[in-house]
Amino acid sequence: MRSRLPLLYTADAMFLVANPDVPSVRNAQRLLDRVRQLGACGERVRVLLNRAADPCPIPPKQIEAALGHPIHHMFPSDYKTVSTALNSGVPLALTGDSDIAEQFDSFTRRIIEPDAAATAPPQNAKAKGLSINRLASMW
Secondary structure, eight states, X not given: OOOSHHHHHHOSOEEEEEOSSHHHHHHHHHHHHHHHHTTXXXXXXXXXXXXXXXXXXXOHHHHHHHHTSOEEEEEEOOHHHHHHHHHHTOOGGGSOSOHHXXXXXXXXXXXXXXXXXXXXXXXXXXXXXXXXHHHHHHO
């Protein structure tokens, strides 16, 4: 098997998913340190906080301080919606109006159109021209 190390140097962005708990944050910290040691551009790493719920076991600001890296996007903790989508085989984007589906749509928009997503006002999910629904239908 060929080394995957060149991917660190050629990727436009790398997404590191962490949960707001001590073991996950510590592992994310180790991975970020390793990326920096290897000389790969740490600015391309985007930290995603999964299962973020109020109150978070570790506040997002404290996670950012521990990682020395900002959180790029937070996904809410919605076990029921995710579990239902998984068990029914229906993608989250098609599950209706849920906060987690909206967050996936927002996250996808930020990847596809980073400049437009930062300046565009939020729209109704049904009125969006390019949404996670359309992306999901491509596969």
